[in-house]
Structure formats: structure tokens, C-alpha cells
Amino acid sequence: MEKRSKRLIWLTVNDQEYEIATYPNRTLLEVLREDLAMKGTKEACDDGVCGACTVLLDGSPVRSCLLLAVEVQGRKITTIEGLSSGEKLHPIQQAFLDHGAVQCGYCTPGMVLTAKALFDVKAKPTEEEILTAISGNFCRCTGYNKIVKAVRSVAAAGQGGR
Amino acid sequence: MDGLSYVGKSVPRKDGPAKVSGRAEYTVDVSLPGMLCGKVLRSPHPHARIVSIDTGKAERLRGVKAVVTAKDSLKIKHGFVQTGRYPADQYPIAIDRVRHVGEEIAGVAATDESIADEALSLIRVEYDLLPAVFDPEEAMKPGAPEIHPSHPKVEEPYRNIGGKTQTSWGDVEKAFEQSYLVREDRFVTQIRTHAYMEPQAIVASFDHSGKLNVWLSSMGIFLKRAKLANTLGLPYGNVRVLKTYVGGAFGGKVDLFNHEYIASLLSMKCHLPVRIVYSREEVFKGARHAQPLIVELKTGVARDGTILAHQVRTINDSGAYRGSGVVVIFLAWGFLMAPYRIPNLRYEGYSVYTNNLVRCPQRGHGAPAMRFAVESQFDMIAEQLNMDPLEMRFKNARRPGDILPNGDSLKSFGLVRCLEEVARRTNFVEKHRKAEQERKNGSRIKRGAGIGTCSYFGGSLVYPNSSSVIVKLNDDGGISLVTGAVDMGQGAETVLSQIVAEEMSVPVEDIQVCAADTETTTVDIGSWISGLTWVTGNAAKKAAENAMKKLLQVAAEELDADPADLEAKNKEIFVKHAPHRKISYKDAIAASIAKKRGDSIIGEGHFRTMKDERAHPSLATTHGRWSENYSSYAQVAEVEVDTETGVMKVLKVTTAHDCGFPFNPMLVEGQIDGQVSMGQGHTLSEEVLEDRGSVINPSFLEYRIPCATDMVETDYVDVITEEYRKGQHYDTKEVGEGYVAGTIAAVANALYNAAGVRLNRTPFYPSRILEALERTAPVGQVQDHTDGCVRE
Numbered sequence: 041m042e043k044r045s046k047r048l049i050w051l052t053v054n055d056q057e058y059e060i061a062t063y064p065n066r067t068l069l070e071v072l073r074e075d076l077a078m079k080g081t082k083e084a085c086d087d088g089v090c091g092a093c094t095v096l097l098d099g100s101p102v103r104s105c106l107l108l109a110v111e112v113q114g115r116k117i118t119t120i121e122g123l124s125s126g127e128k129l130h131p132i133q134q135a136f137l138d139h140g141a142v143q144c145g146y147c148t149p150g151m152v153l154t155a156k157a158l159f160d161v162k163a164k165p166t167e168e169e170i171l172t173a174i175s176g177n178f179c180r181c182t183g184y185n186k187i188v189k190a191v192r193s194v195a196a197a198g199q200g201g202r
Numbered sequence: 203m204d205g206l207s208y209v210g211k212s213v214p215r216k217d218g219p220a221k222v223s224g225r226a227e228y229t230v231d232v233s234l235p236g237m238l239c240g241k242v243l244r245s246p247h248p249h250a251r252i253v254s255i256d257t258g259k260a261e262r263l264r265g266v267k268a269v270v271t272a273k274d275s276l277k278i279k280h281g282f283v284q285t286g287r288y289p290a291d292q293y294p295i296a297i298d299r300v301r302h303v304g305e306e307i308a309g310v311a312a313t314d315e316s317i318a319d320e321a322l323s324l325i326r327v328e329y330d331l332l333p334a335v336f337d338p339e340e341a342m343k344p345g346a347p348e349i350h351p352s353h354p355k356v357e358e359p360y361r362n363i364g365g366k367t368q369t370s371w372g373d374v375e376k377a378f379e380q381s382y383l384v385r386e387d388r389f390v391t392q393i394r395t396h397a398y399m400e401p402q403a404i405v406a407s408f409d410h411s412g413k414l415n416v417w418l419s420s421m422g423i424f425l426k427r428a429k430l431a432n433t434l435g436l437p438y439g440n441v442r443v444l445k446t447y448v449g450g451a452f453g454g455k456v457d458l459f460n461h462e463y464i465a466s467l468l469s470m471k472c473h474l475p476v477r478i479v480y481s482r483e484e485v486f487k488g489a490r491h492a493q494p495l496i497v498e499l500k501t502g503v504a505r506d507g508t509i510l511a512h513q514v515r516t517i518n519d520s521g522a523y524r525g526s527g528v529v530v531i532f533l534a535w536g537f538l539m540a541p542y543r544i545p546n547l548r549y550e551g552y553s554v555y556t557n558n559l560v561r562c563p564q565r566g567h568g569a570p571a572m573r574f575a576v577e578s579q580f581d582m583i584a585e586q587l588n589m590d591p592l593e594m595r596f597k598n599a600r601r602p603g604d605i606l607p608n609g610d611s612l613k614s615f616g617l618v619r620c621l622e623e624v625a626r627r628t629n630f631v632e633k634h635r636k637a638e639q640e641r642k643n644g645s646r647i648k649r650g651a652g653i654g655t656c657s658y659f660g661g662s663l664v665y666p667n668s669s670s671v672i673v674k675l676n677d678d679g680g681i682s683l684v685t686g687a688v689d690m691g692q693g694a695e696t697v698l699s700q701i702v703a704e705e706m707s708v709p710v711e712d713i714q715v716c717a718a719d720t721e722t723t724t725v726d727i728g729s730w731i732s733g734l735t736w737v738t739g740n741a742a743k744k745a746a747e748n749a750m751k752k753l754l755q756v757a758a759e760e761l762d763a764d765p766a767d768l769e770a771k772n773k774e775i776f777v778k779h780a781p782h783r784k785i786s787y788k789d790a791i792a793a794s795i796a797k798k799r800g801d802s803i804i805g806e807g808h809f810r811t812m813k814d815e816r817a818h819p820s821l822a823t824t825h826g827r828w829s830e831n832y833s834s835y836a837q838v839a840e841v842e843v844d845t846e847t848g849v850m851k852v853l854k855v856t857t858a859h860d861c862g863f864p865f866n867p868m869l870v871e872g873q874i875d876g877q878v879s880m881g882q883g884h885t886l887s888e889e890v891l892e893d894r895g896s897v898i899n900p901s902f903l904e905y906r907i908p909c910a911t912d913m914v915e916t917d918y919v920d921v922i923t924e925e926y927r928k929g930q931h932y933d934t935k936e937v938g939e940g941y942v943a944g945t946i947a948a949v950a951n952a953l954y955n956a957a958g959v960r961l962n963r964t965p966f967y968p969s970r971i972l973e974a975l976e977r978t979a980p981v982g983q984v985q986d987h988t989d990g991c992v993r994e
Contacts, residue, residue, distance in 0.1 A: 079231040080224020082449070084399045085482040089902040092399055120224035133222040137214045140868040143876065144691030145221030146399040146449030152222060175910040178902065180397050180450050181691050182872055183879030184913040 049113050053078070054122025060109070068112055069093045069104035072119060080120035080149045084178075091177030094150035095119050101157045101176075120149035123156065131199035132156055132191070139190035143181030151177045155191050159200025167192070208703040209926050212868035213710050216695045217447065229403040229419045229446040230479050237405065238267055240465050240478040241318040243308040243325050244488060245300035248557035248895035249334035249347065252298050252307065252327060259324040260310060265317035268472035269325070270464060271308045272297040278433045282457045282526045282562065287822055288365055291350060292523040292560070294433045294463035300329075301349055301522035302557055303895045304488040309464035311476045335362070336895055338496070338519040338554035349522060349555040355822070362555040364520050365528030367535055369824040371607050372546030377511035381502030385583055388498045389575035390963040393519075393890040394883075395491040396564050397907045400449020401482060402489050406465040407475035414441045414466055419448050421456045421690055422728025424666045427720045429458035434466055445718040448690035452880070453563035454490065455690070456730045457526075461488075486900030491890050492564030493530040494519050495571035499579055507587055507594040511546035514538060516572075518553045521560040526567070527553035532821040533568035537943070538576060539607060540657035540832055541617055542598040547607075549824075557895045563730070565880060569656055569943035574964065577654045577947035581954060591634065591653055591951070592625050595836075599655075602923075608819065609827050614923040614933070616860030617655060617834035623919040624653070624836040624858035633840070637955045648843045649853075650956025654947025655836045658940035659829030661733020661811045663818045668810035669738035670724035671745040673702055675753070675803040679773040679787030680712045686726030687738050688718045692938055693869040697735050698742045700865060704928060705746035707770040708787075732936035733811065735865055736831065740809040740931060747929060749805025756794045756803075757785050833935035835859040837878075839948035843957040845975055848968030850956075852882045852949055854915040857941060862924035862934035873938045875916050881945025883908045889965055 046061045053076060060075050072078045072095070081104055084092035088106040095104045096118035123130045132155050135141070142148050151174060158165055158173040165173065170191050171184075179187060194200045220226040257269045272295050281290035296307045308325055312318040333347040340346055342360040352363040378384055404418040414436060420426050423443040431441045448455065461478050469476040480489065500513040516534050520527025531551030539547065584594040599621060604612045625631060630651060637650040672684040683702050687694040695715045703710045717723060727737045750770070757775040758765040761783050769778050776784035785793075794801050811830050819826030840854045855878045864870040887906040891899045899905050908914075924933045946964065954960050959974035 073231075074233075077233075078224075079227070082228075082399070083230070084401065084449075085902045087482065087901050087903060090399070124223050129219065129222060136222050137218040140212070140215075140872050142215060142218055142221050143693070143872055144399065144448060144450040145217070145226055146228065148221050149224040171910045171913060178397075178399065178907060178909060180399055180452070180880070180907060181876045183875035183877075183908070183916065184910045185875045185916050186868075186872060188910065188913065 047110065049110055051109065051113060051117060053117045054119060062109055064108065064110050066109050067105055068107040068109045071109040072104060078119050078121050082146055082149060084146065091150045091154065092147050094153050094177060096153055096157055099157060099160050101154045120153060123152065132194050135190040135194045139186050139193060141182060141187040141190040147177055147179045151179065151187060159194065163198055163200060164195050206704060206926065208700045208710055209865055213696060213700055213866055215693060216699050216715055217689060226447045228400050228449050229405065229417050230400060232405045232417045232446060234405065234407055234475040237475040237477050238311040238313060239315045239318045240309060240311045240468050240476040241322050242306050242461050242464055242478065243322050245303060245305040245307055247300060247329055247331060248303050249332040250300050250329040251332060252296060252300065253330050254328045255308065256326040257308060260321040263317065263321050263324060265313040266310060266321045267474055268311045268468045269308060270467045270471055271295065274467055274471060276435045280429050280433050280458050281524055283524060283528055288524060288528055294460050302559055304559060305522065306460040306464060309468050311468040311472060334557035334895065336556050336558055336892065338517050338556055341554050341556045349557060364524045364553040364555050365822065367531045367551040367822055367824065368549065369535060370548040374511045374513050374546045374548045377546040378502045381510050382505040383583060383586055384500065384502045385579060386500040387579050388962060389578065391495050391571040391574060392964050393491050393494045394564060394888050395890050395905065396452040396454035398450030398452055398454055401480040401485050402459065402461065403479040404462045404465045405475060405477045406469040408469040408473055412440055414470065415444060416466060417444050417446050418462055419455055421451045421688055421730040423688060423718055423720050424686060424725055425456065425728055426458060428665065430462065430466060433463055442721045448688060451690045452565045453567060453730065456563060482902065483900045486905065487897045490525060490560050490562035493526060493561040495530065495534060495568065497571055497575040499575050501579055501583065503583055507584065507589050507597045509542060509544055509598050512538065512544050513548045516551040519556050519558060520553045521556060521558040523560045525560040526563050527561060528821050530568040532824065534572045535824055536659065536828060537569040537572040537656065541600060541655050541834065543600055558892055565877065566939045566942040569658065569940050570884060570946050573654060573656045573943035573947045574950055578950050578960065581951045582960065590631060592621065592631055595621055595655065608824060610829060612832055615832055615834055616921040616923045617657065619921045620834055620836040620858035620860055623921055624838050624856055627917065627919050628838040628856045630838050634955055641958050646844060646846050648845060648956040650952045651838055651840045652948045652951025652955050653836060653838050654944040654951060656940040656943040657832050657834040658732060658936040660831045660833065660936040661727065661737040662731050662829050663812050663815060664731050666725050666727060668808060669726045669741040670806065670808045671738065671741040672724055673745040673749045673805040675749060675787065675791050677788065677791060679791065681706060681708055682714050682716055683742065684716045684723050685738060685742065686718060686723045687734055688729045690729050692729060692873065693866060694729060694734050696869065697865050698738060701739050701742045702746045705743055706750055708773055732939050736934045737809050737811060741807040744807025744809060745805040748807055749803055752803050753787065753790055756790045756798065760785050760790065760793050831862065831933050831935045833861050833937065833940065835941060835944055837941065837944035837948045839945060839952045841949060841952040841956055843953060843971065845957060848972035850886060850953060850966060850971060852914045854917065855945055855948065856917040858919040858921055859937065860921040860923050860935065861937035863922055863926050864920060870937050871918055874918060874941050877941035878914050878916055878945050879908050881942040882912065882914055884942065884964060885946050885949045886965055
């Protein structure tokens with residue numbers, strides 16, 4: 041097997057700059073989870089289908105399993121770890137708790153970040169916009185009903201924005 | 203339910219903050235120093251003798267720390283069922299024969315994933331191919347390739363019978379003769395899968411004291427411990443399963459899996475931690491999926507719609523090993539007999555070995571197939587009798603106090619009330635009639651409504667049969683709740699906390715849960731027979747009562763009062779009629795330690811069901827009691843069918859549910875929503891496709907589970923049949939499994955109501971609906987596989 045060599049890259053994750061030596065074929069998901077120990081970002085399908093690995097790249101939701109870490113240098117990456125400040129939860133996270141939108145919780149980080157990105161472009165999305173926005177994030181536990189209810193409540197309160 | 207502060211309330215999840223902030227640790231997140239990547243070598247063949255295995259090259263590869271094959275194993279078999287009649291039939295690592303594609307042959311542990319992959323490619327296995335069979339009815343034929351010898355107690359000349367369930371009562375022949383109408387129909391359900399988001403995962407770390415520490419994604423840690431210890435030849439105490447959160451299971455993470463054994467064996471060989479995490483493709487190609495079932499159902503009814511007899515034959519494709527095949531044929535009988543009265547019955551269920559992947563339970567375990575069959579046929583019969591489908595269900599539904607043929611009592615059975623409530627809430631009768639009329643108009647889009655019911659057991663006797671809970675008081679009056687319960691999303695930790703909070707008058711926030719560790723917590727029945735809230739909940743209640751009794755005794759001495767005159771509220775104990783005489787929990791605990799020889803107040807509680815039964819009923823004969831509590835529910839599905847494209851949408855499902863008493867209504871609703879969605883997927887789109895035993899749609903792109911834009915509107919009606927009273931035993935019922943079945947049945951009947959087509963095979967692909975529409979002769983005519991005949 042050909043010997044690969046590591047490369048030094050700089051990533052900005054949750055407003056913090058990191059210098060990482062990694063192989064160029066590593067995905068953003070792998071680097072976040074393994075090099076930065078940010079395990080809130082989950083892997084579930086390896087195909088970019090299920091949305092569990094969603095992070096925000098300059099505010100837009102992306103599949104971190106489909107991006108190479110070397111590609112996103114200089115961009116602003118937000119993971120679930122960067123959403124709440126200290127113990128205080130973001131209103132979207134709080135709404136997920138209040139409305140029973142969490143069961144096993146495995147899809148939750150990706151789902152919450154997708155909702156965050158939606159609110160960043162539109163403070164009061166319609167029901168259809170909510171459904172479309174989260175349709176790329178699979179949840180097997182909830183049937184989506186309580187997730188949509190939670191997101192709707194944030195929209196109603198106008199609390200979803202930055 | 204007056205006077206309750208915590209139980210019966212929609213308390214937010216205990217594990218919620220950790221989960222929404224990404225800090226909850228799942229097995230895939232566990233990382234240990236020096237941890238190796240483990241991989242499994244699998245058979246590419248459905249049936250073959252292993253002539254030789256050469257691991258030399260793999261072992262010599264730089265970075266490989268261990269390779270294991272059957273040579274390293276004790277060659278002790280395991281099985282989902284391990285009884286005298288059904289002994290274990292599967293080696294945890296193949297010895298000299300493989301019986302399905304994907305069967306585990308060897309394991310490697312290496313310093314990184316690419317080295318592990320390379321090592322797998324360097325293992326040479328020589329096979330001698332054997333004839334294979336993939337269809338259960340083909341496998342039963344006398345000339346079929348033999349995968350395992352048929353069970354010695356099965357007398358028919360069939361091959362490959364892993365087990366048989368047989369039971370009967372009354373006189374079926376006579377009943378059919380006396381019937382006004384007799385129908386025979388055949389229903390086939392597909393192979394579905396759980397689609398848990400967290401894949402199969404384990405980290406195994408054998409330490410220098412001879413203890414195997416494992417983190418794994420499971421539904422019950424004590425069953426995993428027992429099976430690991432038995433197959434590895436370790437004392438139970440030397441296997442420690444530690445807590446992780448579980449990213450969904452739905453039946454797919456019960457039992458011991460071979461990759462878990464292999465990870466453990468690798469770690470025991472190299473004394474380093476070994477992690478095996480499946481890719482999604484490996485989950486589809488190597489993990490167990492749900493049990494498919496064929497149901498042949500012959501039913502005789504009187505002119506007024508009363509069931510006189512059922513004659514039923516079920517055939518299960520259990521895959522290459524018994525798995526839960528002999529359970530599903532037993533359970534299918536149970537889900538047949540529970541909701542409606544059946545005066546005469548003959549039931550035969552066969553579990554058949556094939557060269558397919560091994561099967562396992564999935565949410566409902568037999569109920570979806572059986573209720574789909576029975577409820578579909580009910581509507582066909584009702585139509586032939588010109589009866590309203592609801593009326594036919596009222597006529598046959600079991601009533602509270604009915605005694606089932608196995609001796610179980612339906613003491614508080616709420617099915618009739620559920621039927622009434624769901625019909626009222628949805629205006630079912632009118633909707634159903636209206637859709638029937640509109641079916642005949644020329645519109646392209648048809649709407650319809652259908653009804654389905656189910657009834658489910660809870661907390662039956664399955665290893666480890668009981669739950670224990672410990673409640674420890676801390677110096678400041680806070681509480682540590684110690685339980686072996688696994689929270690896989692259903693909310694076990696939350697509900698148990700609510701119970702302890704209620705009994706001890708302590709806010710839920712003041713309860714810390716220490717859970718799911720076989721070494722530091724207590725035995726637990728597991729999150730897989732729909733009995734945790736009941737069994738572990740009653741244990742938690744007893745533990746809390748036990749602690750409270752001790753606390754009140756100390757308080758009585760300190761306050762110079764009778765314990766019976768004391769009341770507790772918000773971590774204080776006071777004299778009922780003189781509330782100024784009070785003592786805080788904190789001071790009472792300090793007094794106990796000072797004056798009671800150091801007793802810091804620890805309560806213990808234990809609970810098991812079916813106290814007069816030694817064990818689970820016989821899977822083969824159905825003899826023996828099964829459950830003390832039967833849930834029931836009626837569901838109405840409203841659908842829309844595009845008659846040009848064949849695309850059906852499930853618009854709304856309304857559920858009237860008797861789950862006993864909803865301990866946490868928000869969690870109950872969450873369970874129902876999830877099952878409606880899973881039922882929707884099973885009915886419309888989900889199917890694991892196998893070609894010669896190999897899964898050919900191994901991804902979420904090709905196995906389509908519902909997404910948000912498919913969301914079904916849900917509505918619920920509580921039918922409360924049990925009570926929770928402080929200080930007393932309570933009964934409660936299942937809410938997490940059978941609604942999949944009710945949903946599938948309701949959707950099937952709604953399809954017929956909307957479009958006049960009856961499908962006897964799931965899923966209802968648009969192509970199947972279109973085909974059926976094209977075949978549709980005059981509306982209401984019975985579709986394929988049926989021969990309804992009316993006797994006057």
C-alpha cells in the first residue's frame with residue numbers, strides 16, 4: 041500500500057481555530073469526531089442520506105461525511121457543541137426538550153443544526169418550509185410530529201435566529 | 203389521578219439536555235487509549251463447507267494485533283431461544299460450515315481501519331459449496347437441501363423445520379360446518395428492518411485482572427452479559443457491560459451477536475481495547491432484520507358476524523439459524539387470540555430454516571403480520587355480510603374480565619372503549635360510508651378510512667425475569683436511583699425518576715439516575731418485552747417505599763410522633779395536623795447516621811410478574827400463562843390514493859389507546875407517533891430485498907424509511923383503565939410495540955375503502971396498487987388468493 045503522509049490544516053470550529061495534522065482523505069466528520077473529540081456529530085449512513093452528521097458550513101447545513109476536512113479550511117464550521125453557551129441551551133434545543141422531540145437522540149444534533157440554519161435564513165418559516173428543511177434528516181423514533189411541533193414553537197416565538 | 207405531582211405528567215426527559223447538546227455518550231463515541239479497529243470476515247456464500255482457513259498472511263501484516271477464528275473459541279453455541287426443546291443452534295464464529303451470506307468466519311484487530319481491511323483481504327478461506335434454499339416453502343419440501351435437521355418432535359415429512367407451535371380448542375370442523383360464511387385468505391409480509399440510527403457497535407476491553415469490559419448498543423445489558431459470559435467461558439462477574447446511550451433499537455439489538463463475541467475474543471487475545479462499528483451497508487448485509495411471515499387464515503362466521511372458528515397456519519423464514527423464529531410463530535398465535543373472542547381454533551405455526559440472514563424481533567414481533575391478516579379479512583367478511591366493519595369488531599371484541607384460553611385474565615381490557623372512542627373522534631362510520639360511495643365516481647384521487655386493532659402483552663417471564671432497583675439518599679436529601687434499565691429512547695430513566703419522585707416527594711430534578719451497568723447497578727428485565735414501566739417501575743416504587751419507610755421512622759423519633767401521622771413534601775417531613783413540627787430529609791438522614799448505627803437510608807425493591815408461573819409459556823404448545831396485563835387499542839387511518847400513479851399517502855392516524863395509565867403522556871404520544879411512522883414505512887415502501895441470500899438494497903437510498911415530508915398527522919385518545927396510587931402496587935400496559943400492527947391493518951383497510959383494491963402482500967408499492975386497480979373488476983370483488991364462499 042502506498043504510504044500516505046499527513047498534511048497540516050487549519051479549521052475554524054465553533055469560533056475556535058484548530059491546527060490539525062491529518063491525512064488528506066479524511067472527512068470533516070472523521071476529523072471532528074476523532075481529532076477534535078467533538079462526538080456530538082454522528083455518523084449513521086456513510087452515504088450522505090440520513091443527515092445525522094449535519095454541521096453548518098458558513099451557516100448552511102452540510103453533510104460532514106461527504107466533505108474532506110482539507111476542503112473546508114478557512115470556512116466557519118458550527119457543530120452541536122457550539123450551539124449552546126455554557127449550560128444555557130439554545131431556544132431550539134430547549135424547544136426540543138419541552139415538546140418531546142427527542143427520543144434516542146442520535147439524530148438530534150443534526151436535526152437541531154438544520155433547524156438553526158433554517159431560522160437563520162427565515163425567522164418565521166411556514167409548516168411546509170419546516171418539513172422541507174428537515175426532510176434530509178432521518179429520525180426513526182418520533183415520526184417527526186414532535187420535532188415539527190418544537191420547530192414551529194420556536195418560529196412562533198421568533199427565537200430561532202442568531 | 204388527583205393528588206399526583208410527578209407521575210402522569212409530561213415531565214421532560216432526564217437525558218434530554220445531554221442529548222440536545224451532543225454530550226450523550228453512545229457506544230460509537232467510546233474511545234479508549236490504544237483502541238484497535240476490529241473487523242469481521244464474512245462468508246460470501248449462502249451455504250458451504252469451510253475446507254480451510256489460512257490467516258498466516260493477515261497475522262504477519264504490520265499493525266495487525268490479533269486475528270481470531272473458531273480455533274480461538276470454546277465452540278459453545280448460543281441462540282435467541284435456549285430451552286430444552288430448542289437448544290442453541292449457532293456458533294458465535296463459524297467452525298466448518300457457513301449457512302448464510304455474511305456469516306462470521308474470522309475477526310481481525312488492527313491499529314487502523316485500512317490495515318484491518320487489508321488484513322481481511324489476506325485471509326484465505328477455501329469453501330466447498332453446498333446447495334442452498336431461500337424460500338421457506340421450498341425449504342420445507344422433502345427434497346430441499348438440508349440446512350439443519352428438522353426438529354425431532356415435528357412429525358410431518360417437512361425438511362428444515364426449526365420449530366413448530368401448535369394449539370387448538372373447541373371443534374373447528376363442526377364450527378365451519380355451522381358457519382354462514384367461511385373465507386380462506388393468504389397474507390404475506392415482507393422482510394423489514396429496524397433502521398436504528400446508531401449502527402451495531404461494541405467496544406471490548408479485556409483488562410489484566412481478567413475482566414472483560416464492554417460497551418455496546420443494546421436493549422438489555424444482563425442478557426448480553428449472560429450470553430457473552432457463557433460463550434466466552436467467563437464467570438458472569440468477569441463480564442462488565444457499561445452504560446452508553448442507545449441510538450435506537452426497535453427489537454434489533456436484543457440477543458448476542460457474533461461480532462460482539464468476536465470483538466471480545468480479539469480483546470482477550472491481544473489485551474487491548476477493540477472497537478467494532480458497522481457501516482450502514484454492513485448493518486443491512488450482516489445484521490439481523492425482522493421476521494417475515496406467511497399467514498394462511500380460514501375463518502368461519504355466523505350470519506351476524508360472530509366469529510365461530512379460525513384455522514390458521516403461519517410459516518416463518520427464520521434464516522440460517524433459529525433466531526427468534528420459534529418465538530414469532532408463538533407470538534403470532536398470541537396476537538391472534540388476544541383482541542377478539544375465538545370459540546374454536548386450530549393453530550399451526552412453522553419456523554423454517556433457509557439460507558438467508560438470521561432474523562430477529564422487530565417492534566411488534568409477529569403482531570404486524572397477524573393483525574394485517576386478521577383485520578383485512580375482517581373487513582372482507584364484513585363487506586360480504588353487508589355489515590359495518592366497526593360493528594363486526596364490537597361484536598367480537600373481548601370484554602373486561604374475559605379469561606383467555608391460556609388462563610390469562612383481561613381484567614381491565616379497554617378494547618371496546620377504544621373502538622367507541624376512535625370511531626367517535628374520527629367520525630369513522632360516516633367517513634367510511636362516504637368513501638365507499640365516492641369510490642364509484644370518476645375522480646382520480648380517492649380518499650378512504652380504515653380501522654385496525656391490536657392487543658399486546660407486557661413484562662412476560664424472559665431472562666432475567668425480574669427487576670431490582672436501589673434508591674440511595676444523599677446527605678442533602680437528594681436521591682440516587684440505581685437501575686439496570688437501558689434507555690434506548692423510550693424514556694426509561696425519566697419514567698423511573700417520576701415514580702421515585704412521586705413516592706418520595708422529591709422533585710424529579712433532584713434525582714440522579716445511575717443506570718445500565720452490570721457491575722454497579724441492579725438486575726433488570728430489559729427494554730424488550732414491553733414491560734419496563736411496569737416491572738422495573740414497580741421495583742422502583744418498592745425501593746422508594748422502602749427508603750421512605752426508614753426515613754419516616756427516623757423522622758417520627760426525631761419529631762416524637764407516630765410515623766402514620768407524618769407527611770412528606772418537597773424534601774421535608776412534617777406532622778400532618780401540626781405542620782410546624784417538621785424535619786428536613788437532610789436532618790433526618792444525619793439523625794439516622796448518628797443514631798442508627800450509620801444507616802444512610804438505602805431502599806431496595808424487587809418485582810417480577812406472573813408469580814405463580816415458573817417460566818414463560820411453552821413456545822411449542824402455548825401452555826402456561828403469558829402476561830398479567832394486556833394493552834389494547836383501535837386505530838383509524840385516513841389515506842389518499844392516486845389511481846393514476848398508484849401512489850398512496852397516509853394522511854392521518856388516530857389512536858385510541860388503553861396503555862393502562864399514561865405515566866408520561868408526552869412519552870406515550872412519542873411512542874405512538876414513532877410506531878405510526880414505522881407502520882407507514884412498512885406498509886408503503888420498506889423492504890429488505892434478498893437475492894440468493896444476499897441483501898441487494900443495503901443503504902438508506904434504496905431502503906426508504908419515511909422522512910419529514912412523509913409525516914403523518916397523528917391524534918390520540920386516552921382510554922385509561924388503571925390507576926396509580928401512592929404507596930400501592932400498580933398495573934400498567936404496553937405502549938411501545940403493537941401500534942405498528944394497528945397502523946398497518948388500518949392502512950390496508952383504508953386502501954380498500956378508498957380505491958376498492960385489497961392487497962394481501964406488503965408493502966403496497968404503487969406498482970402493486972396499480973396492478974390491483976387494473977384487475978379490479980366490479981368494486982368490492984374479492985382479490986387474489988381468496989375463495990370466499992357463502993353457505994346458506
